[in-house]
Amino acid sequence: MSAPRLPGVEACIIDLDGTMLDTAGDFHVAVNTMLAELAQRHDLDCAPLSREQIISFVGKGSENLMRRVLDVSVPPAAANSLFAEALALYNRHYIAVNGQHVTMYPEVREGLEALKAAGLRLACVTNKPHDFTVPLLEKTGLAHFFELVYCGDTFPYRKPDPYPMLQVATVFNIAPERFVAIGDSENDAKAARAAGMRVLTVPYGYNHGQAIQSVDSDGIVSSLLEAAQWIGAAPVQQVGSVA
Secondary structure, three states: OOOOOOOOOOEEEEOOEOOOEEOHHHHHHHHHHHHHHHHHHHOOOOOOOOHHHHHHHOOOOHHHHHHHHHHHHOOHHHHHHHHHHHHHHHHHHHHHHOOOOOEEOOOHHHHHHHHHHOOOEEEEEOOOOHHHHHHHHHHOOOHHHOOEEEOOOOOOOOOOOOHHHHHHHHHHOOOHHHEEEEEOOHHHHHHHHHOOOEEEEOOOOOHHHOOHHHOOOOOEOOOHHHHHHHHOOOOOOOOOOOO
16 A cells, blocks of 8 residues: 555545535425426426536535525515515425435445544535435435434534534544545535645536535545545555556
């Protein structure tokens, strides 16, 4: 095993949507089902949104997602008055489809297994609400990897605020500089940097439709397994070697 590029890591904080799971399908179905019902209730002309549009809105919590959706779907004067109703409809439709249109990114399970086997402590910190997050982790078989799961409604503050990250450090009793946060967006990187943690980013997630190369991180890794290799928790496969 080669020397780790990020030595001294004792714990990892890992994002959910766009990092471990591709949940865009669930967002797409729930948002457009909500829009169709809202249009029927209020005699509105709400065209379905594309998967790409919705992905660009994901990452800052359900409330922000609904505001962005309404901004492009209904007249400006109606957006505020319909917000509470739209959010309630969306929550109901999302719970109904949660996990049905989700795929796990490559080498997620292998990466988590390597990190756990190396003795690292793991937490999942996401801006997704608790009622969506916990069932999804259970359904996909990922829940048992994490000692802590903090969601978008666990605290008054969410990423990019560092508060949830610092709470993990407090509970684990590990200094922030001994953590690495792994995520797909600037929210993950900003929260980790503000908490004094190192950051690895993955290139396949959402990041509000922006290029991940513009995000301040210690490196871009192709998968959670490669992240484990950077930390020294998994052997590096040599080019041309036989597994």
